[in-house]
Amino acid sequence: MSSQPFKTGYPCEHATASERCYHPDCVRLWEAEVTRLREALTDAIECVASWGAYADDYFKEKWGLEGDLVRLRAALAVEEPDEQ
Ligand SMILES: [Zn+2]
Numbered sequence: 550m551s552s553q554p555f556k557t558g559y560p561c562e563h564a565t566a567s568e569r570c571y572h573p574d575c576v577r578l579w580e581a582e583v584t585r586l587r588e589a590l591t592d593a594i595e596c597v598a599s600w601g602a603y604a605d606d607y608f609k610e611k612w613g614l615e616g617d618l619v620r621l622r623a624a625l626a627v628e629e630p631d632e633q
Contacts, residue, residue, distance in 0.1 A: 587625060594621045 564570035
């Protein structure tokens with residue numbers, strides 16, 4: 550996991566505000582950020598699942614725990630482009 554803080558913003562040193570930057574340095578930063586956020590979302594899903602397991606069935610249904618977990622897991626399952 551990258552320990553480098555995420556600093557990329559537009560315009561970066563390579564691009565204007567109106568164009569997306571594909572400079573390798575910026576792509577690496579964005580990829581590291583995506584990885585960091587995916588890991589954070591994975592952790593959050595595990596927290597919701599483990600805390601939610603202690604909730605009374607009434608509240609699991611009232612809050613739609615299963616639906617929330619399905620939705621969150623689906624967000625993580627989005628296919629990533631396989632170009633390198
Ligand atoms: Zn850039």
